[in-house]
Amino acid sequence: MPTLAELFHAGTLATQYDQVPALLAGLDGAELVKAGNLLARLDPDSVTAETCTVTITGHGTLNALVPAFTAELARHGILARTTVSDFDSYVFDLSTPTSEVYRSELVLCVLDPFVVLDEVPTPWRPDDVRTVLDEKLALLAQLAGTYAKHGSGTLVFNTIPLPRDFAGQLVDLASRAELGALWREANARLLRLMADNQKLVVLDLDLVLGEGIALTDPRMSVYAKAHLSPALLARYAKDTAHLARQVKGHGKKVLALDLDETVWGGVLGDDGIDGIEVAESYRGEAFRAFQRVARQIGAQGVLLAAVSKNDLDPVQAALRDHPDMTLREDDFVRVSANWRPKPENLAELAADLNLGIDSFVFADDSPYECGLVRHELPGVAVVQLDGEPALHIQKVLRDDWFVVRDLTAEDAQRPARYRDELVRKDFLASFESIEEYLAQLGVTVRIAPAEPREIPRVSQITLRTNQFNLTTERLQPADVTALTEDPACAVLAVHAGDRFGDNGLVGVLFLRREGETLHIDNFLLSCRVFSRGVEQTCLATVLAHARDTGCAEVLGSYRPSAKNGKVAELYPSAGFTPWAKHEDVTVFRHDLAEIGAAPRHVTLTVRIEESA
Amino acid sequence: MTTIDGFVTIVRDELGLAVTADNVGESFDRIPGWDSVHLLALLVILERESSVPISMPSVLQAGSLREIYQLTVAQ
Numbered sequence: 001m002p003t004l005a006e007l008f009h010a011g012t013l014a015t016q017y018d019q020v021p022a023l024l025a026g027l028d029g030a031e032l033v034k035a036g037n038l039l040a041r042l043d044p045d046s047v048t049a050e051t052c053t054v055t056i057t058g059h060g061t062l063n064a065l066v067p068a069f070t071a072e073l074a075r076h077g078i079l080a081r082t083t084v085s086d087f088d089s090y091v092f093d094l095s096t097p098t099s100e101v102y103r104s105e106l107v108l109c110v111l112d113p114f115v116v117l118d119e120v121p122t123p124w125r126p127d128d129v130r131t132v133l134d135e136k137l138a139l140l141a142q143l144a145g146t147y148a149k150h151g152s153g154t155l156v157f158n159t160i161p162l163p164r165d166f167a168g169q170l171v172d173l174a175s176r177a178e179l180g181a182l183w184r185e186a187n188a189r190l191l192r193l194m195a196d197n198q199k200l201v202v203l204d205l206d207l208v209l210g211e212g213i214a215l216t217d218p219r220m221s222v223y224a225k226a227h228l229s230p231a232l233l234a235r236y237a238k239d240t241a242h243l244a245r246q247v248k249g250h251g252k253k254v255l256a257l258d259l260d261e262t263v264w265g266g267v268l269g270d271d272g273i274d275g276i277e278v279a280e281s282y283r284g285e286a287f288r289a290f291q292r293v294a295r296q297i298g299a300q301g302v303l304l305a306a307v308s309k310n311d312l313d314p315v316q317a318a319l320r321d322h323p324d325m326t327l328r329e330d331d332f333v334r335v336s337a338n339w340r341p342k343p344e345n346l347a348e349l350a351a352d353l354n355l356g357i358d359s360f361v362f363a364d365d366s367p368y369e370c371g372l373v374r375h376e377l378p379g380v381a382v383v384q385l386d387g388e389p390a391l392h393i394q395k396v397l398r399d400d401w402f403v404v405r406d407l408t409a410e411d412a413q414r415p416a417r418y419r420d421e422l423v424r425k426d427f428l429a430s431f432e433s434i435e436e437y438l439a440q441l442g443v444t445v446r447i448a449p450a451e452p453r454e455i456p457r458v459s460q461i462t463l464r465t466n467q468f469n470l471t472t473e474r475l476q477p478a479d480v481t482a483l484t485e486d487p488a489c490a491v492l493a494v495h496a497g498d499r500f501g502d503n504g505l506v507g508v509l510f511l512r513r514e515g516e517t518l519h520i521d522n523f524l525l526s527c528r529v530f531s532r533g534v535e536q537t538c539l540a541t542v543l544a545h546a547r548d549t550g551c552a553e554v555l556g557s558y559r560p561s562a563k564n565g566k567v568a569e570l571y572p573s574a575g576f577t578p579w580a581k582h583e584d585v586t587v588f589r590h591d592l593a594e595i596g597a598a599p600r601h602v603t604l605t606v607r608i609e610e611s612a
Numbered sequence: 613m614t615t616i617d618g619f620v621t622i623v624r625d626e627l628g629l630a631v632t633a634d635n636v637g638e639s640f641d642r643i644p645g646w647d648s649v650h651l652l653a654l655l656v657i658l659e660r661e662s663s664v665p666i667s668m669p670s671v672l673q674a675g676s677l678r679e680i681y682q683l684t685v686a687q
Contacts, residue, residue: 005625008628009624030660033653034625034626034657037626037627037628037653038628041628041645061649061652063649063652064649064652064653067653219668220652220668223668223669223672224651224652224668224672226652230652230656
């Protein structure tokens with residue numbers, strides 16, 4: 001495979017951009033920045049790839065962030081369209097809703113200590129700093145408020161680190177403690193701005209400084225007004241790129257773990273259940289700590305899977321019977337223990353869970369297995385572990401693979417629901433025909449306007465769902481709220497369940513009425529409930545509702561994406577006919593003359609209220 | 613990186629700039645794609661490669677890439 005530099009100098013990097021994630025896999029630090037310098041030189045218009053528009057604004061010189069962010073986003077297959085605002089123009093940018101900033105999907109407003117230090121007099125006391133901090137916090141809150149009203153994307157602030165070279169100018173420790181306290185109080189207020197502003201994210205830079213990254217390079221700070229060190233900006237780029245990945249709907253959903261030397265020490269096949277290390281020894285404690293972290297991640301909606309080259313029986317016995325094991329079989333949606341290649345097991349699990357393989361993160365101590373998965377399944381994020389289990393936690397958590405803006409009530413229940421789903425598949429296998437299966441499944445569907453408490457989940461569905469997503473339009477919670485408040489629009493939440501349990505809020509219909517036309521602006525359904533009549537039930541319901549409320553037609557749009565090919569024929573299959581085409585969007589029309597009935601095996605409850 | 617050729621290679625590979633031994637002495641405004649923001653990135657790279665600190669004010673005042681090269685070998 002040619003290197004990134006070779007493609008760049010041959011002039012073919014733009015047309016072969018789809019190879020970039022594979023070329024960047026495993027790169028970090030200086031190597032990744034070097035790649036970013038080349039990637040940032042490409043003309044975005046010459047590249048065919050999913051893009052994310054980003055404005056970088058803030059206080060100091062931030063140009064070093066461009067290549068770093070470009071490379072980090074390219075790792076995820078996304079092209080950054082980056083604009084760097086004029087030096088120190090963040091106040092102007094954010095207080096001007098007509099500015100470019102307000103059209104970007106992501107606004108990185110990078111705050112450095114000189115936001116405060118530049119306004120502190122000489123000589124100074126802690127009280128002078130307090131005054132400046134109070135002013136800045138009020139300003140930032142106001143800017144974030146303006147953005148919440150007019151912004152169309154996500155605004156990112158960060159906590160402002162306190163430099164040692166500033167605190168050290170106070171010779172008495174009592175004053176230094178006072179400065180430390182009031183500085184951190186200001187940062188706490190900054191972090192809390194997130195609580196009532198759905199469009200704001202505040203990154204805590206203390207967390208990454210704790211990794212030993214220098215806050216500043218004094219020469220760059222003095223000579224070039226670049227107040228944050230290149231290494232810190234590179235780390236900031238990594239975190240914000242993960243945020244961008246999530247905003248673009250590429251959140252990771254599954255953590256697939258090897259077992260021997262990853263989840264426990266030793267080799268189960270050789271050492272036996274009593275011989276593996278999971279607690280009470282030096283290495284055993286390291287594995288116990290790692291298992292606790294896996295369990296903690298799993299408790300927040302990430303699906304855990306085990307993929308191990310082992311016989312199944314001893315693995316099940318170890319997870320069930322070992323007295324000191326932290327992770328148990330129930331913590332995993334599936335335990336794949338067999339001798340087939342791991343990429344096969346991962347692909348099969350993705351198919352059974354109805355998830356894209358690119359929503360997987362795979363961690364293994366074997367370079368061979370990691371290399372194989374990288375090669376066979378380039379969409380999988382691979383975390384290469386090694387023989388030092390004390391470092392497993394850091395390696396899995398270093399990239400924020402599972403980061404989301406908010407958790408929803410649905411998240412805690414997700415692993416159990418997916419486990420139910422795999423049970424359903426076994427149930428399906430016991431039937432001769434799909435009709436017989438569906439008749440026995442007892443599917444229930446409830447369609448009703450989204451309640452205020454359901455808005456985070458509705459937004460999450462638009463952000464996470466890629467396959468059954470007719471237009472791939474992503475909506476933040478504030479966008480959903482606006483639609484629920486629009487009298488011409490209806491946001492209908494679709495709940496489903498069956499004999500195995502409640503699936504929860506699994507889909508959304510976005511409707512808009514315009515005269516005698518009812519538009520289905522988007523229709524989304526979680527991949528967990530495909531192909532059991534839920535989608536047909538939803539469309540039949542909307543059509544009947546349109547007819548009963550005096551509409552003459554229903555229009556539905558389909559915009560193809562890399563992932564949603566399976567719903568290209570959804571509207572035609574429900575009696576719609578192609579009606580118009582605008583660029584890549586096909587609009588389908590139903591004249592309401594003949595409406596198909598909802599599938600008979602589905603028990604339906606409907607409550608639709610539109611004020612218009 | 614002790615020769616001007618090695619320096620040119622670094623600038624080409626790391627920054628993606630079309631620099632050759634022939635135009636490395638030209639003023640920055642005649643280097644295609646040059647932007648003053650490259651100075652900081654280049655300084656970081658050169659210090660990493662040569663493992664010695666280079667005077668940043670001198671780099672910021674340099675008129676051409678060749679002058680920057682001369683600063684690095686003068687250490």
